[in-house]
Amino acid sequence: MLKKPFSLLMSLILPALLVVGCSNSGNAPSPSPAPAASPSSEPTATANSKYEKELTITVSRAILDATNVKEDLEAKMLKEKFNLVFKSEDYSRNDWPTKMTLLLSTGDGPEFIPYSRDQWKSVEWMSSGYLRPFELDEIKQKLPNYLKIWTDEEWDTVYKSTRFSDGKVYFLPSKRTIPVQNAWQYRKDLFDKYGVDFPKTPDEMLAALQTIKDKTGLIPFVSPGNTSSPLWAVSTFFQMFGFPDLVLNWNSYVDPVTNEFHAYPLATEESREMLVFLNKMYTNGLMMKDFATATADQTNKLIAQGNNVIMQTITDPAYNNELQQAVAPDVNWTWVENYDHPTNNPQKTIYKKEAYYSFWGPAIKAGTSQEKVDRLLDYLNWAASEEGQMWYTFGKEGATYEMKNGVPTYLPTMSTPTNAEGDKLPTYGINIGLIGFGGFMTLHKAFDESFNKVKLDMSKVIPSKPNYYGPIEPIFQFSEDERKELVALETNLNGVRDEYWLKFIIGALDPTNDSDWEKFIKAANKAGLSEVVNLRTDAYNKAK
Structure with missing residues (x-):
């Protein structure tokens, strides 16, 4: 298992954040499967005159990695339910935005994009008129199941946050299912062995990690950057200094205590203290030297050797144990008691509060025929329904799950959030285009109840702690x-x-x-x- 890139291993237990796809040859990565639907009672396309005519729609998707598809159950579902055929042309994740821009600019772009992202040039596509807007009245009339996912307050915020400068929405944002799911985790076996308490301040963090390094020779903090900014590797420490860890994405934030707007805080005096801390982490060898340029393979190799003893994460401790079990048989990753966060200001501890939405979702190319648009909207409305959520979160009975005592249960051959081995949903063609798992609709609640009980607990405990605050992402209106x-x-x-x-x-x-x-x-x-x-x-x- 440790031969897999660490980013892919993480993706197995971060399904709401996963961005994966499948090539025409039937290869795809996969999020971890989740509990899903009982058999459908919906009529098939052949029994519904509304879908008597078969429609073929061109689709393009981004590929993160590849696995073999045994059976394309999604293709069968699309044909049976909606008489739809998706003709896909896919590219590697790194090349996809550029390829898509070129195709769209020449008029040859796909009619349907299962997910678009702001950092993947989708704002440029909106500005250039390549995408078809979703009118608000159209969403209300054609996508009632999608609107049911949100409260009125949530939808108002989401609409204002994701609308383009013309006031229209060009993609359908997905809803995050758990508002708080990030907490600190550490190797309790090492901390206990050397009499080190979990740190409560930046200075205590430096002292604790120095002790672990001196006693073991391990690199205490191992995390790579990414293509958008090499600073992502250290953004996990931003919250200790009152900054949201997502400030690299947001660039601005609103202070949750004072409601003061900070337009570009990483170029202000307030950020110098954080840089002093990060410099000490680096010069004392408490973090990997090549954090800004390390590949996933390099990072994974260091972790497999036992390096990395503390992190802020949403990963299940059992999963982290598995990564280091071979070199550290007594490894014991665990959540910090009561989910306490280290902070330089006990009067204002910042925790990661998820936004209502993810800034990505399905889009339709401008100029797509109304006939195809109507069929796609029917499909998307179904995907956001109870049945659709269950299907995209869990799969098909007999192929990916079975019912046990009335509860959908993964087949022994399937991967789960606590066991990376086994078949994944894209092995059966499901979520290749990522309509589910963060791409459009919310995961079915059974997934969180089955695999995210700790994170549901976090969502109650962390926000209720005295002087704990979730930073506010500001809403803008640009021309x-x-x-x-x-x-x-x-x-x-x-x-x-x-x-x-x-x-x-x-x-x-x-x-x-x-x-x-x-x-x-x-x-x-x-x-x-x-x-x-x-x-x-x-x-x-x-x-x-």
Whole structure:
């Protein structure tokens, strides 16, 4: 199992975040399966005159990795229920955004995109008129099951947050099922062996990890960056200093205590303390040296050797145990008692509060015939129904699960969130396009009740703790010209931010030195910091 990339192993137990696909040859990665539906009572397409005509719709998907498809149950379901045939052309995840942009710009793009993402150029596609908008009245009339997923308050926030500058929605966001599911975890076996308590402050974190390193020779913190920013590897520590860990995505946030808007906080005095901490982590060897450039294989190899003893995660402890069992037979990963978070300010501890939605979902190409649009909307409305949620979360009885005492139970051949081995839903063609598992509809509640009981507990315990706050993602209203200007500016500014932050972390610059800090601020201003702050502040005020 340890030969698999660590990112894929993580994806097996992070289904709501997974982005996977399948090639035409029948290869696909997979999220972990989840409890699902009882057999359908819906009429088949052949028995429904509404779907008498077979429709073929072109589809494009992004591939993360590959496994063999034994039987394409989704294709059979689409044909039987809706007389639909998806003709897919898929690309590797790294190439997919560029390929899609080229295809759409020449008019050859797919009619249906199972999921689109803001960082995958979907904003550019909206701006260029490549995508068909979902009108609000159309959503209400054609997708009632989708609207039922949200409360009125949630949908109002989601609609305002995901609408384009023309006020229209060009994709259908998916709903997150658990509002809080991130907590600290550590190797209790090592901490107990060397008499180290779980740290409550940044200074205690440094001291605890130094002890573990000195006693064992292990690298205490191992986490890779990713293609959007090398700083993702260290973003797990942001919350200790009052910043949301998603600030690299958001760039702005609203303080949950003061309601103060921070337009670009990673280029302010408030972030220097965090850089001092990260520099000590790096120079003392408490984190992997090549965190900014390490591949998943390199990271996985270090973890398999026993490195990495503390992390903030949603991963099941049993899964982390499995990764290191071979080299550490007594390994014992466990959640921190009462889900306590280390913090530099006991009066304001920041925890990760999930947004109502994920900024990705299905989209339809502009110019797609109304006949095909209507059929796709029928399909999407079914996918968001109780039956559709169950089917996409669990699969088909007899193929991926069986009923035991009235409860859907995975077949012994299937992978689960606590056992990565076995067949996965895409092995049977299910969720290749990721309509489920974060791509459109919410997972069926049976999944969380069966596999996420601890995380459901977190959602009750963590928000109720004194002085614990979930950061607020701000809502903006940009014009099309403002959005284009902001994207161009932030591309440069984020690059400068990453460059200087890395220099501060590795010690090429000193975050405590005012002269070095001024070099960063001057470079950021030259890259458009003040313009970004003004654009974001004005758009935030307009959206109020």
